[in-house]
Amino acid sequence: MENEIGKELLSFRNAKNALFVAKLIPTIDPKTILGTKIPLLRKYAKQCFKTKDYQSFLDLTPHSFFEENLVHGFLIEQIKDLEQSLIETEKYLPLIDNRATCDSFLPKIFSKYPDIIYKKVKTWIRSSHTYTVRFAIGILLSNFLDKEFNPEMLNLVASIQNSEYYVQMMQARYFATALAKQPTPTLNLIKSQTLSPFVQNKTIQKARESLRISVQLKTELLNYKIYPSK
Numbered sequence: 001m002e003n004e005i006g007k008e009l010l011s012f013r014n015a016k017n018a019l020f021v022a023k024l025i026p027t028i029d030p031k032t033i034l035g036t037k038i039p040l041l042r043k044y045a046k047q048c049f050k051t052k053d054y055q056s057f058l059d060l061t062p063h064s065f066f067e068e069n070l071v072h073g074f075l076i077e078q079i080k081d082l083e084q085s086l087i088e089t090e091k092y093l094p095l096i097d098n099r100a101t102c103d104s105f106l107p108k109i110f111s112k113y114p115d116i117i118y119k120k121v122k123t124w125i126r127s128s129h130t131y132t133v134r135f136a137i138g139i140l141l142s143n144f145l146d147k148e149f150n151p152e153m154l155n156l157v158a159s160i161q162n163s164e165y166y167v168q169m170m171q172a173r174y175f176a177t178a179l180a181k182q183p184t185p186t187l188n189l190i191k192s193q194t195l196s197p198f199v200q201n202k203t204i205q206k207a208r209e210s211l212r213i214s215v216q217l218k219t220e221l222l223n224y225k226i227y228p229s230k
Contacts, residue, residue, distance in 0.1 A: 005057040025099070032064065041067060046078060062095060066098075069095060076092060096131040101131075103134075121156075122156065124136035133162060137171060141177055155189075158171075175189070201225050207221055
């Protein structure tokens with residue numbers, strides 16, 4: 001933490017919340033958690049973007065603390081130039097090592113350039129890095145399930161051959177959300193039972209827990225669960 005931003009983050013330490021975060025994200029070392037709450041980190045990142053040498057902080061990697069990685073992403077979100085945002089995103093993605101950091105990061109500028117971002121998504125989704133793949137699926141979930149939706153996106157997510165838990169859980173989350181927003185093509189995919197058993201069944205579970213899906217569809221989905229062969 002040689003950079004000014006890193007040093008200031010230490011002053012935001014919240015030991016009680018750090019214990020809570022460590023329980024929520026068991027995949028990271030508790031010693032790397034300061035416990036600073038995300039709304040405060042977002043506010044701080046906005047201030048830093050306007051008043052501090054944020055670029056030197058972005059260049060000073062790898063970071064030592066969970067919250068540093070979060071602020072790194074929040075700073076990238078402030079960048080208004082697409083090219084610069086993508087350059088920094090490409091450097092940032094390999095640093096992401098947990099679902100919370102991954103799911104907290106989504107540059108708003110991406111929504112203004114769907115064609116360019118979709119091309120990037122198709123590259124990221126083939127990555128060997130778990131959280132780059134999860135990030136790519138998350139973009140499709142956040143930015144491409146409404147007017148920018150194309151049924152081929154369902155096939156793109158379905159084609160992912162990755163046994164990592166945090167990838168498969170995001171696949172299921174994507175398909176469950178797609179069932180609510182784009183029900184016809186998504187239901188056809190579920191009916192085909194071509195997804196892995198875990199993703200198929202987890203999708204159905206999440207969809208049945210959703211308040212955006214009708215009782216009738218929730219009942220129908222039970223017909224498409226995949227059971228172990230005897």
